[in-house]
Structure formats: structure tokens, C-alpha cells
Amino acid sequence: MKRCSPRWRRPAGSKMPEIIVKPASLKELWKTLPALGKARRYLAGGTDIVTADNAGAESSECWVDISDLPELGAIKETARALFIGSGVKISAIENSAPARRWCPALIAAIPHFASPSLRNMATLGGNAANGSPCADGVCALVAEGAFVHLAHNGKKRCLPLKDLFLGPKRTALEKDELITAFEVPKTKHFGAYLKLGPRAYFGISKAAVAVSLEMSGKTVKRASIALGSVAPVPFYAVKTSAWLAGKPLSSEVVLAAAALVMTEVSPITDSRSEADYRREMCGVLLERALKSVCR
Numbered sequence: 001m002k003r004c005s006p007r008w009r010r011p012a013g014s015k016m017p018e019i020i021v022k023p024a025s026l027k028e029l030w031k032t033l034p035a036l037g038k039a040r041r042y043l044a045g046g047t048d049i050v051t052a053d054n055a056g057a058e059s060s061e062c063w064v065d066i067s068d069l070p071e072l073g074a075i076k077e078t079a080r081a082l083f084i085g086s087g088v089k090i091s092a093i094e095n096s097a098p099a100r101r102w103c104p105a106l107i108a109a110i111p112h113f114a115s116p117s118l119r120n121m122a123t124l125g126g127n128a129a130n131g132s133p134c135a136d137g138v139c140a141l142v143a144e145g146a147f148v149h150l151a152h153n154g155k156k157r158c159l160p161l162k163d164l165f166l167g168p169k170r171t172a173l174e175k176d177e178l179i180t181a182f183e184v185p186k187t188k189h190f191g192a193y194l195k196l197g198p199r200a201y202f203g204i205s206k207a208a209v210a211v212s213l214e215m216s217g218k219t220v221k222r223a224s225i226a227l228g229s230v231a232p233v234p235f236y237a238v239k240t241s242a243w244l245a246g247k248p249l250s251s252e253v254v255l256a257a258a259a260l261v262m263t264e265v266s267p268i269t270d271s272r273s274e275a276d277y278r279r280e281m282c283g284v285l286l287e288r289a290l291k292s293v294c295r
Helices: 026-035 049-054 090-094 097-102 104-112 124-129 136-143 238-244 251-264 275-294
Strands: 002-004 019-022 040-043 062-065 075-077 081-085 147-152 155-160 165-167 178-185 190-196 207-216 219-228
Touching: 026 062, 075 097, 081 097, 090 097, 090 104, 097 104, 104 136, 104 190, 104 207, 124 136, 124 178, 136 190, 136 207, 136 219, 190 275, 207 275, 219 238, 238 251, 251 275
Parallel strands: 019 062, 040 062
Antiparallel strands: 002 019, 075 081, 081 178, 147 155, 147 178, 190 207, 207 219
16 A cells, blocks of 8 residues: 655645555555544545645545556446446546447537546546536436446445435445446447536536437337436436337427426526526427437
8 A cells, every 4th residue: 555645736725635545456445444534535536626625625634545446447348237447537438439339328428527638537436426416427327327336345235326316415425435336237229418508618517418218219218317407416307207208209299308307307596507597408408419319
């Protein structure tokens, strides 16, 4: 295990910890944790935690650097599912042939995910653990029907990704529990991701919509719709997803689905947008996403 001084110059007002430890494996991680200060946090890409620290909103005594743990850094396939390690960089997912084949909504979301330089650092594990309602990668994965795999000192569990989130910046992760991978069922489907922000790219969304559709000809066999920035958590649109199943993807059905999804979301007014505008845009974005599948 490496014990490091901070990897970044400490800015004014920063509370960056004096200790950053870097275990070489999961086995070493579990052995190391009990000896560390109680106020500790995992560090993967660092794009969220370092930003919070620069803003004076991070007060951990110790960061545990898991960015190079080999157990978290691979994309693997089985006959039924694709597994994306929580430590895989976003840019590596974008260039992965299996991910491009089986995760079209996620791939569509990646160009909206911060900037190219940050995509070389950021991970889906960090995106999920941060618990933000506007996380692009998480929103897309919820639409993909993903599961999240968690581990703590040899104990493992798996749950639907949508159930990981309890509220803004709040997750079901227990103390020292680690996200190890995301499991996406391998089904042939169409995917789309549309985002409305202060600019075309590199901004936090006012509203975002991710769509996953299994089609039988022109009829929707299965629909899965997730939305970002319009609820306290990355939001799965249960009613609209179920309503679309079995219906032809006609113009009338698309408009009806757009109207229905606006009744499901519960956006707020904040510095980025007003609640009524966000709600209206959910319908607009879903209509556009569904029409893109029609084409």
C-alpha cells in the first residue's frame, strides 16, 4: 500500500486531507480500512471530490485512492450481461466495442458528460456514488436497466441501480461499501440520450432524458425511460415506461407519452432553471428521443 501526500496543490480554503492511501488490491483495501480515520472517503477519478474540496465542502480526514484497483478496471461480457467495472474511465467506455453494442443510451450520453479531459479521469462508480440527480452516466444506466454490484470486506450484494439513490447526495451505500461494477443485461435495443443545459455541452443539465426501447417491428416491446435533474434522484419513469409497452410508436403515441412523463416528474426551481420549464422540457426531450428511434 502506498501512503501519499495530496496529488494536487492545496488551494486557499481547501480542507484536503494530509493522508491519501492507495491500496494495490481489494484484499489490501479491506485490510487497511480499519486503521484509517473514521472520516474517510473513496477517491476514484477525483472529478467530484476534488471539486467539492476546492469549494470548501469536503472535510474528510483521509482519502482512499481506488483509481488503479485491478478488480474495478475492466469491461467483461458473459452470455447474458455486460459488466462495466466501477473504475473504468468514461473515455474507455466510449471506445469499448461491447459497450457500444449493448449500451446505446449510455454511449449517447457520453458526449454530454463534462469535457473530453474530464472523461479521461471520471468513472461511472464515482458518478453513481456522488448521488447527484443530474448525473449523465447514471441517468443513462438507469434507462439501460442496469444493476449495481456492491462489496464490503468480502460481503457482496446487488440491486437495481435505480434503487441505489435515496435523495440528493444520498445513496444506499453503507459505511465503507464500495461500488465494484455495473451489470447491463444484453438485449437488442435502441437507445437515446438528450440533455438541455446552459450550453450544448460541458454543462450541468436543466433536464435530461434517457430512453431504451426494445422494438418488434414498429411496436414497442419494452420501454425504459429515465430522467435527470427533475426529481430528488435520477428518476425512472415507471408509468410512462409501462404505458408505452405494446403500443405502435406512432406520432400520436409519442405525443401522449410526452404528456404523461410530465405528470411523473417533480422538478424544483433553482439557480439553473424553473420547475415549470423543466417539466415542459421533459415532454419535449422525450418526444425528440422517441422520434429519433422512429427514424
